Amino acid sequence: MSELFPGYRATWESDHHRELRRHAAEFLRKEATPNQDRWARNHQVDREFWTKLGDAGLLGLDLPEEYGGTGGDFGYSAIVAEELALAHDSASGWSVHSPIVAHYLNTYGNDEQKRRWLPKVISGELVLAIAMTEPGTGSDLQAVRTTAVRDGDDYVINGSKTFISNGSHCDLLVIVAKTDPSAGAAGVSLIVAETNDALQGFERGRVLEKVGQHGQDTRELFFTDMRVPTANLLGAQEGLGFYQLMEQLARERLVIASICAGMAEAAVLEAIKYTKQREAFGRELIKFQHTRFELAELKAEVLSIKTTVDYCVQQLIDGTIDPALASMAKLVAADKGVAVVDRCVQFFGGYGYMMEYPIARAYAAARVNKIYGGTSEIMKEIISRAL
Numbered sequence: 211m212s213e214l215f216p217g218y219r220a221t222w223e224s225d226h227h228r229e230l231r232r233h234a235a236e237f238l239r240k241e242a243t244p245n246q247d248r249w250a251r252n253h254q255v256d257r258e259f260w261t262k263l264g265d266a267g268l269l270g271l272d273l274p275e276e277y278g279g280t281g282g283d284f285g286y287s288a289i290v291a292e293e294l295a296l297a298h299d300s301a302s303g304w305s306v307h308s309p310i311v312a313h314y315l316n317t318y319g320n321d322e323q324k325r326r327w328l329p330k331v332i333s334g335e336l337v338l339a340i341a342m343t344e345p346g347t348g349s350d351l352q353a354v355r356t357t358a359v360r361d362g363d364d365y366v367i368n369g370s371k372t373f374i375s376n377g378s379h380c381d382l383l384v385i386v387a388k389t390d391p392s393a394g395a396a397g398v399s400l401i402v403a404e405t406n407d408a409l410q411g412f413e414r415g416r417v418l419e420k421v422g423q424h425g426q427d428t429r430e431l432f433f434t435d436m437r438v439p440t441a442n443l444l445g446a447q448e449g450l451g452f453y454q455l456m457e458q459l460a461r462e463r464l465v466i467a468s469i470c471a472g473m474a475e476a477a478v479l480e481a482i483k484y485t486k487q488r489e490a491f492g493r494e495l496i497k498f499q500h501t502r503f504e505l506a507e508l509k510a511e512v513l514s515i516k517t518t519v520d521y522c523v524q525q526l527i528d529g530t531i532d533p534a535l536a537s538m539a540k541l542v543a544a545d546k547g548v549a550v551v552d553r554c555v556q557f558f559g560g561y562g563y564m565m566e567y568p569i570a571r572a573y574a575a576a577r578v579n580k581i582y583g584g585t586s587e588i589m590k591e592i593i594s595r596a597l
Contacts, residue, residue: 213296214475214512220520222285222527230271230282234290237266238297246571249301249425253417254378259302264334269308273316277328283527284309284461288468288519295472296479298568300575301425303337303376309465310458311338314384314400318444318454323402327382339380341371341431342455351386351455352395356433358387364437365389365401367411370430373582377414377429380405385433386455389448398451400444403436411436422574459584460536464526466583467519467539470547473576474512477554480569481505485557495557504553511550518542534596541589544579551576 211228212218219228241262249255263269271286273279280286287309294302312331315338316324330336347353356369367387374380383403390397405412415430445454482505485495495501522539525531555562555573562569580586 212475212516214479214509215516218513218516220285220523222283222520222524223289224285226282227285227289230286231289231293233266234268234293235296237268238293238299242294242299242302243297246298246301246425247566250565250571251424253424254427255301255303255425257379260307260334260337260379262334263304263308264332268304269312269334270328270332271308273312273328273332277324278332279328284464285523285527287465288523291465291468292472292475295469296476298476298571300423300571303339303379303426305465305469306340306375307331307338310462311340311382311384313461314340314444314454314458315382315402317458318400318450323442323444327402331382336381337376337379338382338384339374339376340384340386341374342386343371343373345370345372351398351452354386354388354398356385356387357391358385358389358399358401358438360389360440361437363440365440365443367401367403367433367436367438370415370432372430373418374429374431375426377431378417378427383431384444385438386451393449395452396449398455399448400451400454401438402442402444403438404442409436409438421577422571423578424574456533460526460531460533462583463536463540463589464519464522464531466579467522467543470540470543470576470579471512471515471519473572473579474515474543474547474550477551477569477572478505478508478512480572481508481554481557484569488557501557504557508550508553511546515543515546515550532596534593537584537589537592540583541586541593544589545586548576548580 268290270279271282272284275281291305315327344354358365358367383405385401385403387401388397389399411434413432415432418428485501488495519539522535551572555569558569561567564570
């Protein structure tokens, strides 16, 4: 139940969804919220946090029950994404692992691959990451330079990736690579590397110093004559990777949009709480008309974000989502969400710029929402094609 909008209920939200929301909120406020400072210092979450997520049933929400999942719809993932933000978490790589990369394995993996990987993905024994971005490529996935050349029963992979979330902890890595560099988009494939100590030619580079999300283990990765079995190809044949990525972008963008909705709501809740406690000129800040009007406008902005995102979540559940609609959700949620967080900082004065305050961490963490998963400019380009 939304603290800012107690009576709010999305059209897709059943009693089972609401039960999950209560469970996720309780778990994350206990296991994630108190650890943010320590995880930021360590540049990663505790490895056992992943198994705790698995034990809590938060890693297989829309994966089949036969592998240990819940078998729910996308709404389950949208709820946990939102609750992570409401718990002031900016360190967990849950959003990459559970609703995004796990879904690649479930959708494109064969029966043997799913039996081998998904139960351990759902338990948290295996942590997932996806290696898309390369230095210089950004959103242009057709331009990746990492190559995978067949040699007997192996692919020999060479290249480098950057901005890889879960880069420190990942045990399974979905690599976007060119299996036919001359074929453009039709030469891109997805190959899964099991990144254990026995994998030669695999190197985890430096942990990247980001503006925000300091507890997230975002790294560079390097592949030098790294051999991966050809049996680890995702899909029935080579050359399907670009199209697989495009098919999953709506899901990724709605995960990010749900996080943005949670961040915006969390920021306004923090601002309301602070302005009721902080005094200036002999009275609480909330008693100044300007403060009340600003907060009223911000609350309305949050509602507009939530309703936009929830409408698009319903379309995804119904199977009617299209690229333009998913892009609208991310564009609105990211751009408005960043603006809401920024305006909330102002109520805190100098304290809003101190990282010990959740609002400051949210300010630093929110800005990337307009960049990853497709920049706001790319979202506008996709939307404009449907005009």
